[in-house]
Amino acid sequence: MSPLFPLLRTVDAVRSWPVAAQLRARRNAMIALTDCTQRRAEREDVERFLAERYADPEVAVPEKVDVRHA
16 A cells, blocks of 8 residues: 555545535535425415315416516
């Protein structure tokens, strides 16, 4: 075993750290986005259910327009 082996392992770990950190951050962001999307879908389902159940028959509930896709 070379006397430089521990140093080379340390240098390799330092060089690979940014890539590993980026991959972890990307995975965490994807998980968070999935969770937020599911919560938004559930919230919209509940809002739609309550609007249909307790809607005033004389007042129409306007449809929401998604401006992100317009």
